[in-house]
Amino acid sequence: MKTKPYRFIDKKLVFLLLLLFIQKALSQTITGQVTDSQTNEPLPFVNVFISNTTKGTQTDIKGNFTLKLQTSGYSKVVASMVGYKSFEQEFVLRPDEVRRLTIKLQTDTKFLNEVKISGKRDKQWKRLYKDFEREFLGRTKNARNSKILNPFQIDINRKKQVLTANALQAIEIENKALGYGISYQLESFQVTGTSYEFSGKTLFKLLPTTDDLQTQTWDNNRNQTYRGSLRHFLKAVANRKSHQEGFRVYFEKDSTLKISRNRYFNNNALIEINPDTLAQLNSVLQRVTLPARRYEIHYLNRRDPQNWYFDLDREISWIEIKAPILAFSYNGILENSYQIETIGSMSKRRVADLLPDDYQPTDSLLSTPTENAGLIPNFQKQEKLLLNIAQNGYTLGDTVQYEVDVIDATTYHPVGQTVVYLTICSQNQLIEQQKLWVAQGKFKGKWVIPDTLKEGDYQLIVHNSWSKNFDEHFWGRKNIHIISNLSPKNQSDDSIQTAFFPESGTFIAGLSNRVGFTSFTKSGHPVSIKGCVLTPNADTLAVFQSNEEGLGSFYITPPSEQSLKAVLNNGTIVPFPQAVPKGYVMQAEVLKDTASITIKLINNLLHTEWKPMRLLLHLRGQILYEAIVTPKRNLTFAKIPREDLEGTGVMQILLLDALNHPIANRAFYQSASSSDEDEKSTVDIRLFEAELYAGKLSSELLKDEKTISKYTDIQLLTHAVRSYSLEIPPSFDYETGMIVKGKVIQPNGKPVTNTSIIGFINSDSTQLNFQALTDAKGAFSSPPLQWFGKADIVIQVQSEKVKAAVISLDTEPSYIPKWLWIPATPLNNPQKDSLLSRLQERIKLKTTTGAKTLERDFRRNYAKADTTLHIDAATMKVLPFANILESGGEGLTLKSEGAYFGTTRLALLVDGLPTTLESLKSLRGFEIEAIDIIKSSKEAAINVLLRPQSSFFEDQNLKRFVVPGLVK
The missing domain is CATH 2.60.40.1930 (Macroglobulin (MG2) domain)
Structure with a gap:
């Protein structure tokens, strides 16, 4: 006989389940009558509804109405009729409660005095309406499938970059994405460059469905819209399931800072918290509260094409609670929407993404997302x-x-x-x-x-x-x-270099291909050319002509398996790309349509060869648009609204196969969006050129607003564009300073291994020292060090076993970049004349002055010597150091422990480096160039300057180098 195990029962959970069961089992009723406030006459055909739900009705001929609801809790009843001010009343409806309302509507004098609105609007209104529609409906897929049916009822204004709107009648919206008709009574609307705020009362009506497929589509779209929404998050918190539902919530370590995120998630100082433990549930009032705080919310079950973080591709939102607490129902319905401000993915959802408050999702989550969902650990910034x-x-x-x-x-x-x-x-x-x-x-x-x-x-x-x-x-x-010559010679070889660039990267036979081309001289100067493309039979397929900037484009349909050639008007034959027999041509129309980017995918494949492909659009590695494209014919269209492509700069369209190998690519420039025709788009020349190889923009051509799109398009068509990859490149870290590298070998050539070396660095900016150990090849390197300007570097080997070590320093550049061809701006005649005149004056000045720049002598670390003994006489060259000093140094005495000037003991130096008297006694005059004597009490010293042939330092395993440091 099997026995059932004991189970722990959570009483609170049972209570909640019972409460939910009771709410579903019982029905609530709202009844009442609507009359005119002045005449007390009943008003028929008044719309009475629960705001933000599908629950609504109209009054009968006696002004009476009845609303039956399946859910209790917070409700807002609204009564509206054209010519009257809207009425609304909020209350908490108890389970199985019957509530009667008496509603009196007041006449709206503003409406009575309003002039009849015409069916047409001027150009300024139409321009403002586009901005209103984008901010009101939102910027999502649902918004693109929604339409305002009575736009001319809306008055729109913009003053000082603040967009405002009002409407006397309800705004009627048809949402074909979610299957709702929406009546939105706009109460306020205000949008600035950094924020938006609008409010109103909403009545939802189900659109009639045509078939089961449309019903299923609407059901799926509603579920997708609900998932990740603010309501979904709040309901998950109320039910203590935010983690299971796919939400992760973070606090900033310093909550006093404004929302200013580092665009790399791992670079932010965030603390993950569980919002379920912060929520306070009140079962009597059926409400939940969250404390005032700024929350960062990640929804891990869905990607956001517009990455808020470059190394995390999930939906990211921030909510800021403006009241002491945020109150909402168990179903995630806010009591007061003014208590909260949203930023990020949630903020993109507007009226087109609204769902009725009484909507319940019909799907279920398949699994809990993994902790690292959406993280791109190998994202490589550039x-x-x-x-x-x-x-x-x-x-x-x-x-x-x-x-x-x-x-x-x-x-x-x-x-x-x-x-x-x-x-x-x-x-x-x-x-x-x-x-x-x-x-x-x-x-x-x-x-x-x-x-x-x-x-x-x-x-x-x-x-x-x-x-x-x-x-x-x-x-x-x-x-x-x-x-450098007063009679400059002309370039002997400055031939024209012409190159051709198929629009999508590959030249496909039998298809119409747009081809860009460039014409520059070998020295980089642009040249205007004309020419044609010929078949082997000398038939002309296309003609082309470049502009003054050496750029141009033309269309050509190459025949299969034929080698083509381009011939310039001067007879020069230029190589032309060989067409491949099969493939895709991707054409991007970015000039004619200012509202969207139209992409044409043209192929010459058999239908059995059509496979799903990935269409990707990114801005500097940030994915803005992504879709799976499966061709069903030889021509496939894709249209991307520009308003969805937030950001400015060079954007790339990539067509990838199932293994993410590129099939075709195209780049275009997205200028800064301007809602005012008086504001002109500008192009940052340096940032634009940095995205291209060998691209060069003319500032004159960019002054004309009409030519910017055309000019940037031909640049991007004819130049390689910087690529971004998620692959892990070789590891090259930032350098934080200079690294001194060298090698130590014995006189016989064998490396000095596993031996300590000491380095001393003396520059105008600092004095440093370091220690290092030689490896098996005798090589050594210092840690990163910072000094500026030239430095005197002394390396000494710390070993008594090694004599006369040969020390070398690696002062050659570790890496020399390649010379790469880039276009150049030619010098005009006035510029050449100015340079020649300046060169002539400099030659005269150099001849008359003969001035030379004196290099700093690192051997002399003092301003001036009091006495200098120069070793010139033949007799002095054979004398030891002690005899030379005693014969020429007045007042100097040598004792066993050191040298003295009177009672002051002198520091002993060799080429500015400290030494001992014992070491100096080994020197003879032929090794000495001069002896500086400094008698100052602060820096009294004797500095012996050696001749280049001296072996003094080698005998002590020491060598000096002069090395340039950092430039500051």
Whole structure:
């Protein structure tokens, strides 16, 4: 015989279940009569309804009405009729209660005095109506499938960037996404650039259904709309199931701060909390309360195409409670919507996403989401290194003033402290590399052009170690032309370079392809060209002509299995892309329609080859739109509303196969949205160019609002665009300073292994020291160190077993970026004349003055010596140090413990480094260049300056180097 196990019974849970059962079993009734407040005459055909529900009716001929409800609790009864002010009354309806109301409606004088609204509106109203519709209905899929049936009843105004609206009659809405007709009595509406606020009373009516499929579609859409909504969250909290329902809630560690999020989730200081434990349930009043706080809410069961965090793709919302407590029903219905402010995913839901208060979901959650749902652990942010120079033409001796910006390519925020390399090179030679210490993402510096450079083109390139994770085509680059000859020669080889770019990345035979092309000289100057595309039989398939910027595009349908060639008007034959037999052409129409992006997917495949594909649109790695596309014919359309693409900059459309391999791609520029025709869109030239390889914008062409879209489109069509990937790249970390690297070997060439070395660094900015250990190859490296300007670095090997160690320092650049072709701005004649004039003056000045720059002598760490003994005489070269000093140093005496000037003991130095008298006694005159004697009481010292051939330091396993440090 089987026995049933004992079970613990939660009495509170039983009470709630019984309460819910009673609420469903019992019915509540509201009855009453509606009359005119002045005449007391009954009013027939008055709409009486429970606000925000489908429960409504009309009064009969005697003004009477009856409403039967299946749920008790908080209710708001509304009575409305054209020509009268709306009536509303709030109360808590008890289970099985019958409540009678007497409603008296007052005449609305505002309506009686209002002029009849015409069926047409002017252009300004239509422009404002688009903004109103977007803010009122929302920016979701449901909003796109909803329509206001009586728009001309709405008065809209904008003053000082504040959009307001009012309507005397209820706004009638047809929501074909959810299957509701909505009558919305607008009470207030106000939208600014940073917030929105509107309120009203709503009556829902079920739209008639045509078939079971539509009924099922509406049911699914309603369930999806409910999931993740504010009501869903509040109801889950009331039932203590927020975690199981897919919600995660966080507090900020510092609640005094405004909502200003780092766009990387893992970089925020957040504390996860359980809101169920904070909620207070009142079973008598059937209400729940939450304490006033700012909550960050993650809904893990659904992705948000617009990622609020770059490393987390779930729906993210913030709610801020403005009252001491937030009160709501067990069903998640707010008692007062003014008590709360929403930001994020929930805020995008407006009237088109409203569900009746009496709606109950019909689906069920399949499983509890995992803790790491939506996290993108390997998301790799990128950086933009922007380089700007004052001009592009210089002469020898000129100073190149430059600016460097290091910004997060996703957020456009400055990157913190980092070491950036500025490399100056020609096509075949490294000229110089500076290491810049960039704080707060910005650096201003200069480079003096050496007199030894030859005339020609040079390139300035900026990068850091972090940027080596990504394509160096998108590092900061600028070309400069240096004139070093008073009779400059023309370029001997400056032939035209022409390149062709199929719109979607691949040239498909038998399909109409848009092809962009560029024409530049080898030195980077744009050239206007004309030409045609010919078949092997010399038939002309297309003709083309570039603009003055060297850019253009044309359409062509290539035949299958034929090699085409492009011929310029001067007879030059240019290679043309080979067409592949099958595939997809993706065309993006971004110029004609300002409201949406139209994408055409054209293919020449058999229907058996049509497979589901992923269509993705992202802005700097942030996914804005995603859909699965399965072609059903050779032409497939996709339309993306621009209002859904929040953000400004270069956006990319990707068509991917089932394995996420790219099939086609296209880029376009989304300018800043402007709701006022007087406001002009602007393009940040530096940020735009940083998204392209070899892109160059003309500021003159960007001044005309009408040409911005066309100009940026042809740039993006004809240039490679920065790509973003979720793949893990090689690990290159930020550099926090300079690393001193070197090697120690014995005179016979064997490495000095596992031996301690000491380094001393002396610069104008600081004095540092470090210790390191040699490895199996004798190599050593210091920790990251910071010094600015040139430094004197002394390395000493700490070993008595090793004699005359050979110490070398690695002072060559660890990485030299490639010279890459980029367009250049040619010098005009006035610029050339100015440079030649400046060069001539500099040559004259150099001839007359012959001035030379004195390098700092790190051997002398003092301002001036009182006496200097120069070792020139042949007899002095063979004398030991002690004899030389006693013969030339008046008042100096040598004792066993040291050297003295009177009673003052002197510090003993060799080339500025501390030493002992015992070591100095081993020196002879042929090793000594001079002896400085400093008699000051503060820094009394003897400093022996060695000749280059001296082996003094080698005998002590010590060597000195002069190394450039960071530029600040």
